[in-house]
Amino acid sequence: MLRFLAPLVAILAQVTYSLAAPSHGLAYRGAARPGAAHIGKRCTATISSPADITSANLKCSTINIQSFTMTAGKTLSLTGLANGATVNLLGNVTFGVKNWAGPLFDIGTSSSSGTFTFNGNGKTLDGQGAQYWDGKGTNGGVTKPHPMVRISKGGGAFKCVTILNSPAHAISVGNSAPMTVSNVTIDDSAGTSLGGNTDCFDTSGSDLTITGNTCKNQDDCLAVGSGSNIQFSSNFCTGGHGVSIGSISSGKTVNDVTISNNTVTNSMYGLRIKTVYGATDASVTNIVYSGNKASGITHQGVAIEQDYKRWSQWYTF
Numbered sequence: 001m002l003r004f005l006a007p008l009v010a011i012l013a014q015v016t017y018s019l020a021a022p023s024h025g026l027a028y029r030g031a032a033r034p035g036a037a038h039i040g041k042r043c044t045a046t047i048s049s050p051a052d053i054t055s056a057n058l059k060c061s062t063i064n065i066q067s068f069t070m071t072a073g074k075t076l077s078l079t080g081l082a083n084g085a086t087v088n089l090l091g092n093v094t095f096g097v098k099n100w101a102g103p104l105f106d107i108g109t110s111s112s113s114g115t116f117t118f119n120g121n122g123k124t125l126d127g128q129g130a131q132y133w134d135g136k137g138t139n140g141g142v143t144k145p146h147p148m149v150r151i152s153k154g155g156g157a158f159k160c161v162t163i164l165n166s167p168a169h170a171i172s173v174g175n176s177a178p179m180t181v182s183n184v185t186i187d188d189s190a191g192t193s194l195g196g197n198t199d200c201f202d203t204s205g206s207d208l209t210i211t212g213n214t215c216k217n218q219d220d221c222l223a224v225g226s227g228s229n230i231q232f233s234s235n236f237c238t239g240g241h242g243v244s245i246g247s248i249s250s251g252k253t254v255n256d257v258t259i260s261n262n263t264v265t266n267s268m269y270g271l272r273i274k275t276v277y278g279a280t281d282a283s284v285t286n287i288v289y290s291g292n293k294a295s296g297i298t299h300q301g302v303a304i305e306q307d308y309k310r311w312s313q314w315y316t317f
């Protein structure tokens with residue numbers, strides 16, 4: 001295989017790609033029935049210690065988070081938010097260190113069709129990854145809580161925050177309503193020698209825009225696991241494995257993804273589609289690339305792999 005070509009490329013391409021045709025129709029996924037909207041109480045809650053993470057506070061229409069250290073081994077869980085809630089991060093939050101599954105931070109609305117705004121105001125969520133990194137990522141070594149941040153339900157906006165030193169995967173986006181993630185910096189640059197599986201954005205939602213973010217890591221900048229109507233634009237990715245569709249295993253579909261105006265530097269790949277060897281009842285359709293730039297690529301600038309995981313030496317890439 002041509003594994004070490006294309007050290008420097010600039011890309012303008014359009015790709016449409018399908019696996020073996022799915023034997024079942026592509027059922028629209030995530031079409032949640034709007035339930036009774038949970039109306040936020042007109043109150044402002046302040047969270048400045050783990051004890052303030054109460055269900056009463058989480059029902060408020062505005063939630064302000066001050067600087068504090070989150071209890072090791074517990075999720076800072078902002079789930080069940082009222083429709084229309086705003087969460088402001090007003091100080092840095094550091095997560096205590098413990099070898100457990102995670103996630104460290106979870107946010108979502110009570111109803112699938114609800115929306116929220118998370119505004120990080122330029123503050124930092126610090127996962128203290130250096131205390132976990134052992135060069136083995138999630139394939140071995142100590143248990144690393146991941147993802148560090150999970151968007152688990154609803155939609156809206158998640159913006160203006162720095163995710164520092166994630167133990168492994170940084171942000172998992174499982175939105176169930178239209179969502180925009182913007183102006184987020186994921187900085188795992190301190191993990192250059194020992195960080196692993198530090199994906200910046202792992203997505204499973206549809207109707208999703210990820211724009212104007214910075215990702216410094218050691219794995220995929222974007223990994224789209226499933227979903228449709230996804231825009232990934234004007235992001236900067238460095239140090240990792242590039243912008244990926246996949247890996248796609250059996251039963252997963254990805255369609256209508258636009259990847260534009262991104263810059264990828266000093267990474268293993270630039271733009272990649274990876275479908276798992278032997279996957280069935282799965283498809284990748286209508287992936288459009290335009291205006292992307294890649295430089296300092298050690299493997300391939302553009303790679304379409306239909307045999308992902310066939311060769312053991314590629315398992316962790």
Ligand SMILES: *[C@@H]1O[C@H](CO)[C@@H](O)[C@H](O)[C@H]1NC(C)=O
Binds near residue numbers: 092123124164
């Ligand atoms: C918040 O964290 C960032 C990044 O570590 C740091 O530069 C900044 O000084 C911290 N702010 C405060 C008030 O500690």
Ligand SMILES: *[C@@H]1O[C@H](CO)[C@@H](O)[C@H](O)[C@H]1NC(C)=O
Binds near residue numbers: 123183
């Ligand atoms: C990004 O967030 C920073 C910190 O809050 C802010 O100063 C800056 O204006 C934001 N940029 C955009 C394009 O929203």
Ligand SMILES: *[C@@H]1O[C@H](CO)[C@@H](O)[C@H](O)[C@H]1NC(C)=O
Binds near residue numbers: 233234260261291
């Ligand atoms: C990409 O950049 C081009 C040229 O500057 C611009 O016309 C287009 O709107 C951009 N696309 C996105 C999705 O930002």
